[in-house]
Amino acid sequence: MFVSFELPARDLITHEITIKRSRFITWITRAESEEEARAVIAEAKATYPDARHHCSAFILSGQNPIERSSDDGEPSGTAGKPMLDVLRGSGMQDIVAVVIRYFGGIKLGAGGLVHAYSGAVSETLEQVTRVEKRLRQLAEVDFPHAEAGRIEADLRTNGIDVVDVHYGAAATYTLGIEPGGLEALNELLAALTQGEAEASEAGEMWVER
Known part of the structure; x- marks a missing residue:
């Protein structure tokens, strides 16, 4: 169990990038339980119901740390896992990220998707206030x-x-x-x-x- 760790402030940070006409809208905020993390993901789906994908990843602290990720219909391993890897690299706990994708009609390929999803989270993390x-x-x-x-x-x-x-x-x-x-x-x-x-x-x- 941690004696100290960093986590995001309670603000919801949003950031958008466009890659080959696909829009990637990222949400990052704090979640201190699996219920809170899933509520953030559900809110993203409700806010952007017409998006093609709502991929997610979260890391929770505690006596039984939890890590989860979802590709939400993207090819396996091209969205949720890269997002989770970036969150791990940040060193923060109690953090959830959702990347909402509006497909632009041009396929990015597996490598392109990994780059897009990891890049979307990385850019958004730069705006996150750490506590x-x-x-x-x-x-x-x-x-x-x-x-x-x-x-x-x-x-x-x-x-x-x-x-x-x-x-x-x-x-x-x-x-x-x-x-x-x-x-x-x-x-x-x-x-x-x-x-x-x-x-x-x-x-x-x-x-x-």
Whole structure:
């Protein structure tokens, strides 16, 4: 399982190329489950119902990573697999690509199709904003209200993620740190608070930045 990985921002990125009068319209966006990926593919089919092909590929992270691709009527191995290969090469997870083809009347041949579908995805990927997702151990710690702002700024400077803040009798911070980093965090807190603050474990979560 990944401790950190890149994935696309939630925007839907679209791009179109024309090769020998065939139009190739590419959609790339985030999908964090197979249901989400298939919903994107279904939406592409609904948006372009008269297109000849709606080829697709997606890569999903998780304990059981999933990779799927579909040629959607193109000769076997000429569309979905090349698209999947390009997605793999990007290093991103939780990503889905759909290439909608309007046939222009000129056959491209197997090699031409591979080039067209892989090129369509490659060009679209250049426009995708990448986001890093990291598994963070959570820690909770209380600070006096008067000191919280200064300590928070110092924590952020040291690469600590501030996940949540609750204001009660004290300012209770939930912090995101590298897995196994609680001892190092407490050493930092001791230095920042003259030994007044100590954090305790509070689970884990995925954090984007």
